[in-house]
Amino acid sequence: MLSSHTTENVQDFRGVKLRITKKLAASLRALQARYVTTDDVITSDDDDANSLCVALEAVFIHGLKAKFIKTQTEKRNRRNKCHREPLPQPAFWALLKSITHRDVVAELEKINYINTDVGHCRSWLRLAINDCLMECYFISLQREKSWLLEYYQSFALLLDTEGCNVVLSYLQGMASLTFSLSYKSSILNEWTATPLSLAGLWTNDSDHVSVGQYRPYRRKSLDSVSQSSSSDDTNSSLIHGNKGKIETSPDTTNSLSPFSSLSSEGLPHDKVTSGCVQSGSSENSSCDVDSNEMDESDKSHA
Numbered sequence: 001m002l003s004s005h006t007t008e009n010v011q012d013f014r015g016v017k018l019r020i021t022k023k024l025a026a027s028l029r030a031l032q033a034r035y036v037t038t039d040d041v042i043t044s045d046d047d048d049a050n051s052l053c054v055a056l057e058a059v060f061i062h063g064l065k066a067k068f069i070k071t072q073t074e075k076r077n078r079r080n081k082c083h084r085e086p087l088p089q090p091a092f093w094a095l096l097k098s099i100t101h102r103d104v105v106a107e108l109e110k111i112n113y114i115n116t117d118v119g120h121c122r123s124w125l126r127l128a129i130n131d132c133l134m135e136c137y138f139i140s141l142q143r144e145k146s147w148l149l150e151y152y153q154s155f156a157l158l159l160d161t162e163g164c165n166v167v168l169s170y171l172q173g174m175a176s177l178t179f180s181l182s183y184k185s186s187i188l189n190e191w192t193a194t195p196l197s198l199a200g201l202w203t204n205d206s207d208h209v210s211v212g213q214y215r216p217y218r219r220k221s222l223d224s225v226s227q228s229s230s231s232d233d234t235n236s237s238l239i240h241g242n243k244g245k246i247e248t249s250p251d252t253t254n255s256l257s258p259f260s261s262l263s264s265e266g267l268p269h270d271k272v273t274s275g276c277v278q279s280g281s282s283e284n285s286s287c288d289v290d291s292n293e294m295d296e297s298d299k300s301h302a
Contacts, residue, residue: 016200017157020058023198024170027051036176044182053181054195056125056134059167061199063156064090069201072190088201089191091117095151096124099140111184119189126183135171138164
């Protein structure tokens with residue numbers, strides 16, 4: 001358990017952020033290798049698509065303040081028999097609502113099978129991927145530092161400029177792919193251990209590694225379970241999306257400028273019509289994207 005920010009712990013913190021960005025890069029590369037030259041639609045039946053969701057969920061979970069992390073109820077915990085203690089249940093639905101068009105929020109909150117804030121967060125992420133809106137939402141969040149500071153600790157990945165530039169470069173690569181992920185399943189109502197572990201919120205129990213059991217950090221220590229400032233995935237390739245073309249960036253050790261010179265004009269206009277909202281002053285721009293409702297799938301993977 002991490003109780004203080006020692007030099008060793010700081011290195012551990014950096015390792016978690018690097019692990020998240022590497023997971024994001026690996027899953028995206030795998031999807032591009034199989035789909036970028038085809039018109040096939042990626043669904044929740046694809047393991048790499050689920051890995052992509054896990055990585056993006058970890059981006060939002062990482063560094064979340066303890067007051068936004070609840071404990072899994074005893075009734076729900078009985079479903080996770082491999083875990084001795086309840087899984088933490090971080091939720092940031094109010095933050096996501098602040099950057100999302102009210103019609104999209106209404107659609108998500110009307111889904112019969114989604115009845116928790118965790119479920120809304122996980123459903124939102126999959127719908128955003130379907131609608132090619134993740135890049136837009138990510139830029140909107142970065143423009144609202146005050147909101148992020150309310151929800152996240154200073155060492156969170158979402159408050160790490162260099163790390164966010166790396167994540168954003170991967171989100172750009174998603175524009176070359178077409179998704180139709182299931183986002184209406186009740187399985188999304190609670191977190192599984194995979195994204196929690198990737199984000200550093202849930203760690204392997206050394207006494208039970210062989211059976212895959214985990215132990216949570218105590219609530220009072222949750223604010224310590226995230227990453228300090230670091231460079232993220234500096235040796236990984238930055239993936240940019242144009243159908244049939246995967247571009248590799250040179251070493252990213254040199255700091256990237258915020259958002260890689262992106263603007264609203266740089267977003268995929270073929271899908272822009274109404275959805276991602278930038279709140280704030282009248283000078284702030286809006287990223288509007290078509291939020292077509294997807295057919296509910298019987299299968300969904302955590």
